[in-house]
Amino acid sequence: MADLVRGIKNRKPKWYGTKKFGGLPYIKDLEISGSLIVIEGPDASGRSTQIEMLTAKLEADGYAVLNTGLNRSDLISQGILEAKRNVSLGKRTLALFYAADFADQLEQKIIPALQAGYVVLADRYIYTLMARNTIRGIKRKWSNDLFSFALVPDMTFYIDVDPYTLVHRVFEKRQSLDYYESGADLGISDDMFESFIIYQQKLAKEFVVLKKKFNLTLVNGNYSAEETYKRLEKQISKSLSKVS
């Protein structure tokens, strides 16, 4: 783990998108020296615990770490919370709203930190947003094009947890199911529990597609936090040995 950023010198970032378009055209000659590590996974999969442990380890090793995540942009996260209360919000509106929040964080937080040599740990990234869009009936191609301005992370891990295990963890946390994380806006079922399970299964299925397309590394998250962390750390060193 100590060699996380060793050997990674100033370099040009990689962007998603095609030759026709992609990246942020008005940022020219951008050079970064940090690393972007993304942790993806469903609600209550233990992402934040993993990120906490990883942050502690990295900082102990002497790295400057920036934690970031979806809905954390100062500018619009409040708006997203308000919007979520407003059930009549359309799928395209929500998709663009989340994309705006992501863009704000990418440009105001992630990129400056990478320029300064930080290790950026992102609690979810464009993949969750893409998966949500697809499940709500938006074409994959549109989401891919939309997020063509995003940076390609150095590593992306997906914490895979069985939906039934998830539901138990959610209840341990707060005894109720979140409206959106249960896909209640989709009208899958009147039964919140059933809706949650079906929605999470749909997300997991979509992540199988995303894993292939975007080269995500799967981490089994069905066990304890310590066990998952061991696996995650192992995967990171494995990926790093390939990089350096």
Added chain:
Amino acid sequence: MSLSAKKTLKNHGIPGKLIVVEGVDGSGKSTQLRLLEKWLRYNGFEVFRTEWNSSNMVKSITSKGKKKENLTPTTFSLLHATDFADRFERNILPLLRAGYFVLADRYIYTAYARDVTRGCNPNWVRKVYDFAIKPDVAFYFRVPLDTAMDRILSGRPKLKFYEAGMDLNLSKDIYDSFRIFQSKIVDQYEEMSKREDFYIMDATKQIQEQQKVMRERVRKILPKKLKKKTVMEVP
């Protein structure tokens, strides 16, 4: 329903009509659209008029960012797209499906012009707005920049940061910046005018004269049985 910005309402089997006005600030397009609205209402049509950047939900957030003056071009673009999507999903499309005349004061072409001027990739912006529908008529109000500038600066002398394109570092002087920014937007409009089938309006003409041209053009898309009837003439 899967829509496309390249297809018209008729192609989609939607009964309503979508009429759009575009042009730089001070081109007089809003005045003309309001007069068109009056005329349509007077003749018994159901009309809904919608303005750019007017969704209440998004407005409070954009104004917060605009105050801070730290919006990047991509965030700026996506916030306007969110506003548009909200109005499109909530009002424009449902009303068109119900047979309304929807009058849009600025449409996706404003985003094409402004976002590209701000440095976003033109192909990307078009992809983002791919879910919109092609209007039945898009009027473009062509006006010499000096005329538009005079109209704006005489009525509303205090310019806002983003309105003047100050984020682009075109000039330190806000009036210079505004002028350069607007001229770049005009370039964008002119560049897309043919491709997007703009109906060009000579915005230097008298208000009544322009309105006559507009009504004549809109008359062509009125329902058949009404087309031949005497629809109120312009005085």
